[in-house]
Amino acid sequence: MNSPEAVRLIENTFDHAFDESRFTLFVKNLLNDVETKHNTYRGNLIKESFREHIVQYKRIGKYVDPENEALDVLLVEVADQSKLDKARTTLRNFVISHLDNFKKSYALVAFYAKSDGGADWRFSFVKLEYRTEVQSGKIKQEKDLTPAKRYSFLVGEHEKSHTAKKQLLPLLQNVFNNPTLAELEAAFSIEAVTDEFFEQYKLLFDKLVENFKKNEELKSELNKSQIEVARFAKKLLGQIVFLYFLQKKGWLGVSKDAAWGTGSKRFLQDLYTATVADGRNFFGDALQYLFYEALANDQTTLRGILRRERRVELVLEGLRYMDLIRWKLADKALNMDIPGLNEPTKQDRKQWPFTNTLLPIIDRDGLVFHDHIIKAGFARKIAGYQFDAARQYLWPIPASERLLNAELTQNPGY
Numbered sequence: 001m002n003s004p005e006a007v008r009l010i011e012n013t014f015d016h017a018f019d020e021s022r023f024t025l026f027v028k029n030l031l032n033d034v035e036t037k038h039n040t041y042r043g044n045l046i047k048e049s050f051r052e053h054i055v056q057y058k059r060i061g062k063y064v065d066p067e068n069e070a071l072d073v074l075l076v077e078v079a080d081q082s083k084l085d086k087a088r089t090t091l092r093n094f095v096i097s098h099l100d101n102f103k104k105s106y107a108l109v110a111f112y113a114k115s116d117g118g119a120d121w122r123f124s125f126v127k128l129e130y131r132t133e134v135q136s137g138k139i140k141q142e143k144d145l146t147p148a149k150r151y152s153f154l155v156g157e158h159e160k161s162h163t164a165k166k167q168l169l170p171l172l173q174n175v176f177n178n179p180t181l182a183e184l185e186a187a188f189s190i191e192a193v194t195d196e197f198f199e200q201y202k203l204l205f206d207k208l209v210e211n212f213k214k215n216e217e218l219k220s221e222l223n224k225s226q227i228e229v230a231r232f233a234k235k236l237l238g239q240i241v242f243l244y245f246l247q248k249k250g251w252l253g254v255s256k257d258a259a260w261g262t263g264s265k266r267f268l269q270d271l272y273t274a275t276v277a278d279g280r281n282f283f284g285d286a287l288q289y290l291f292y293e294a295l296a297n298d299q300t301t302l303r304g305i306l307r308r309e310r311r312v313e314l315v316l317e318g319l320r321y322m323d324l325i326r327w328k329l330a331d332k333a334l335n336m337d338i339p340g341l342n343e344p345t346k347q348d349r350k351q352w353p354f355t356n357t358l359l360p361i362i363d364r365d366g367l368v369f370h371d372h373i374i375k376a377g378f379a380r381k382i383a384g385y386q387f388d389a390a391r392q393y394l395w396p397i398p399a400s401e402r403l404l405n406a407e408l409t410q411n412p413g414y
């Protein structure tokens with residue numbers, strides 16, 4: 001398949017609401033030799049623990065790569081569009097359960113919901129491998145899973161297919177060789193995507209600085225405020241990226257009585273179109289209002305929403321500790337007892353489950369507190385965190401660096 005045809009196929013598949021026939025055509029061209037299947041699973045054929053999230057799923061194909069590794073192609077209809085964002089780990093684990101049942105290790109999956117007509121959907125690569133480890137003289141096998149968030153493209157009507165296009169184009173163009181599963185996994189690799197993002201971000205930053213330096217009126221205003229052009233450009237880009245994050249969550253343009261998260265996924269694009277059509281300046285008349293008025297009225301509330309969202313969305317991604325350090329919340333979050341159930345002989349079944357007054361307390365920063373449950377005797381301390389705020393917010397400066405620069409002093413406590 002030549003490049004223009006491959007690009008059109010990707011755009012027809014990923015720039016629109018999910019469509020089974022279009023997706024099937026794409027998969028056949030991507031994998032070249034795929035064995036068609038027609039298996040549908042719903043109701044009792046889905047494990048009870050997943051029924052809250054999954055309406056039904058289909059197995060539409062089986063692929064065996066040149067190295068004799070097998071892969072299933074699945075279509076998974078989720079209960080609600082919000083599950084695509086908020087239940088990614090559960091959806092990944094659902095596919096892992098399927099692979100376990102069918103003795104497979106790999107799957108290509110389209111996750112979609114009918115609640116929004118499939119407008120936004122996910123195309124994911126899921127891997128289940130076992131790694132062998134020796135622990136205490138015993139051989140154990142541990143599951144090695146692809147991260148729920150990273151091996152996935154968010155596509156559809158409100159998303160650009162640029163990343164999917166760049167990553168998948170070489171495989172579509174190679175019609176003479178069937179792709180290996182290692183090549184498929186590499187196409188979903190976050191490292192390549194991240195590197196490209198920062199390269200383009202830096203290029204955009206450089207262009208902004210160059211253009212701002214040519215704008216004498218802007219330079220004059222910045223000089224009055226003693227703000228460097230580069231600093232202004234950096235802050236502007238950061239603010240715009242933040243707005244796009246809010247837009248993706250559906251938090252911009254939510255109607256007064258509508259549910260949180262139902263804002264337009266084209267809020268910024270539509271705002272730009274309307275502002276320009278009225279002959280107004282997009283930065284001065286629209287962005288500045290968003291930056292310094294609409295989003296600045298209640299910073300504490302917005303900060304709490306974002307912190308709780310990061311806790312939920314990035315669970316098991318390995319980012320929580322550094323978030324707590326950056327927000328200076330580690331001394332609160334990491335100086336508390338870890339609760340567990342009482343021993344069976346000490347459990348009062350009449351008090352089970354906890355009453356509403358004995359539920360864990362979640363504060364506005366997303367921190368969870370259980371002390372009152374332990375004190376009431378409904379749980380016991382099984383471990384405890386200890387965090388030294390005077391020492392652990394900063395890491396030690398390596399001795400090698402201090403040898404190179406005699407002016408460097410060691411951080412407190414080291």
